[in-house]
Amino acid sequence: MDKTVAIIGGGPAGLMAAEVISTQGHSVKVVYDSMPSLGRKFLMAGKSGLNITHSEPFEQFASRYGKRRAQIEPMLKTFGPDELRDWVYGLGIETFVGTSGRVFPVGMKASPLLRAWLQRLNDSGVTFHPRHRWVGWLPDKSLHFESPSGDLAVKADAVVLALGGGSWSRLGSDGAWAPWLTQVGAQIEPLRPSNCGFDVAWSPYFREQFEGHPIKSVILSFGSFHQQGEFIVTKEGVEGSLIYAASALLRDEIDARGKAVMMLDLAPDRSHEWLVERLSRSRGSRSLASHLEKTVNIKGVKAGLLHEFVPKEDFSHLQPLAHFIKNLPVPLIATRPLDEAISSAGGVRFESLDEHLMLRSIPGVFCAGEMLDWEAPTGGYLITACMASGYGAGHSALRWLGVP
Numbered sequence: 001m002d003k004t005v006a007i008i009g010g011g012p013a014g015l016m017a018a019e020v021i022s023t024q025g026h027s028v029k030v031v032y033d034s035m036p037s038l039g040r041k042f043l044m045a046g047k048s049g050l051n052i053t054h055s056e057p058f059e060q061f062a063s064r065y066g067k068r069r070a071q072i073e074p075m076l077k078t079f080g081p082d083e084l085r086d087w088v089y090g091l092g093i094e095t096f097v098g099t100s101g102r103v104f105p106v107g108m109k110a111s112p113l114l115r116a117w118l119q120r121l122n123d124s125g126v127t128f129h130p131r132h133r134w135v136g137w138l139p140d141k142s143l144h145f146e147s148p149s150g151d152l153a154v155k156a157d158a159v160v161l162a163l164g165g166g167s168w169s170r171l172g173s174d175g176a177w178a179p180w181l182t183q184v185g186a187q188i189e190p191l192r193p194s195n196c197g198f199d200v201a202w203s204p205y206f207r208e209q210f211e212g213h214p215i216k217s218v219i220l221s222f223g224s225f226h227q228q229g230e231f232i233v234t235k236e237g238v239e240g241s242l243i244y245a246a247s248a249l250l251r252d253e254i255d256a257r258g259k260a261v262m263m264l265d266l267a268p269d270r271s272h273e274w275l276v277e278r279l280s281r282s283r284g285s286r287s288l289a290s291h292l293e294k295t296v297n298i299k300g301v302k303a304g305l306l307h308e309f310v311p312k313e314d315f316s317h318l319q320p321l322a323h324f325i326k327n328l329p330v331p332l333i334a335t336r337p338l339d340e341a342i343s344s345a346g347g348v349r350f351e352s353l354d355e356h357l358m359l360r361s362i363p364g365v366f367c368a369g370e371m372l373d374w375e376a377p378t379g380g381y382l383i384t385a386c387m388a389s390g391y392g393a394g395h396s397a398l399r400w401l402g403v404p
């Protein structure tokens with residue numbers, strides 16, 4: 001007899017689970033999503049160049065999942081970066097490795113990929129029910145949906161929940177599922193911003209002058225984190241790739257101590273001695289700003305940063321000024337809200353799941369994707385783990401149904 005599998009959430013994790021289920025066995029596969037169309041966050045990820053995975057060695061790749069490496073690595077061994085690239089190729093799209101080792105589909109967009117994927121899923125018998133918002137379980141354990149035709153109760157032999165995290169809620173994943181899962185005995189680590197920006201108490205002058213300006217090639221140091229890159233000045237503070245890379249550590253420090261002070265090296269290619277030697281050259285009638293620019297090429301937003309954070313009395317002394325160019329403390333006073341973050345930390349704790357991603361408290365219900373309690377930096381690690389867990393949850397659902 002046909003079995004019914006309900007996959008709730010049509011992002012990369014849910015669609016991958018649907019694909020696995022659709023290619024094996026005879027079952028009714030239905031993907032439900034609260035939004036009018038599927039994969040909205042995936043499409044958004046493609047707006048700035050869909051970084052689908054990373055080409056670095058597996059060992060290094062697996063280390064990106066930090067505290068959750070032990071849980072994520074086995075899934076990556078089954079469906080990891082190489083399998084993901086083959087899978088993209090199977091949809092008729094080539095991938096390429098960018099200069100940083102990041103992997104993108106040719107064209108860098110998500111839309112051709114998603115279109116081909118949904119078509120293939122449709123052809124293999126997957127049914128899509130958009131505008132169906134899952135709102136928990138009814139007392140008889142059926143799935144409760146709100147839909148344009150009213151409330152629905154759905155019975156399924158297996159369920160894959162792939163509801164996403166809590167960022168960019170306008171794209172569908174709003175984290176509202178947390179209490180419904182708690183009610184049925186799952187442990188949920190509160191969702192927190194990951195790959196996020198931070199607030200800085202800019203002076204009105206700095207904000208007005210430099211909002212939107214990139215700060216290029218600086219080294220950001222914070223605790224064990226030490227990396228060269230760039231970021232952007234925002235109205236409220238800072239955001240961008242270098243900030244995101246340090247964001248888990250900075251966020252945890254702010255949570256623990258109320259603020260975090262990141263150190264910036266504004267002249268990463270120059271030594272302290274070089275700066276002192278250049279700055280000590282005769283200034284003549286030049287202003288200090290012009291002297292900084294002429295001698296050590298510190299100008300614009302970098303000069304602005306010095307003015308923001310170097311104590312006035314140190315500004316006219318060469319040694320301290322050179323020191324601050326190499327070690328500028330920038331206090332971050334708050335983490336930007338979850339809704340603005342690229343991804344979420346927190347989610348369904350692995351202790352609540354068995355090794356097949358099945359909720360221990362509700363047999364037959366599997367979880368996948370960003371709604372699980374892990375986080376990773378940007379670089380393709382997010383989508384890869386979402387797909388890997390969707391792949392794992394799909395296979396586990398089949399095993400649960402006894403489908404060979």
Ligand SMILES: Cc1cc2nc3c(=O)[nH]c(=O)nc-3n(C[C@H](O)[C@H](O)[C@H](O)COP(=O)(O)OP(=O)(O)OC[C@H]3O[C@@H](n4cnc5c(N)ncnc54)[C@H](O)[C@@H]3O)c2cc1C
Pocket residue numbers: 008009010011012013014032033034035038039040041042044045046049050051052053132133134135162163164165167168171172173174175176177341342343368369370371379380381382383384386
């Ligand atoms: C701007 C931006 C850029 C990004 N760029 C990249 C990138 O380049 N590389 C990368 O690896 N990652 C990137 N990410 C992160 C990546 O897109 C996500 O990690 C990934 O989409 C998560 O997949 P998911 O399937 O777990 O959840 P989602 O993609 O969030 O999908 C969850 C789905 O569940 C649905 N849903 C939620 N609640 C319910 C409910 N109650 N009932 C029914 N349906 C529901 C939602 O509508 C949604 O369609 C980016 C994210 C953002 C915001």
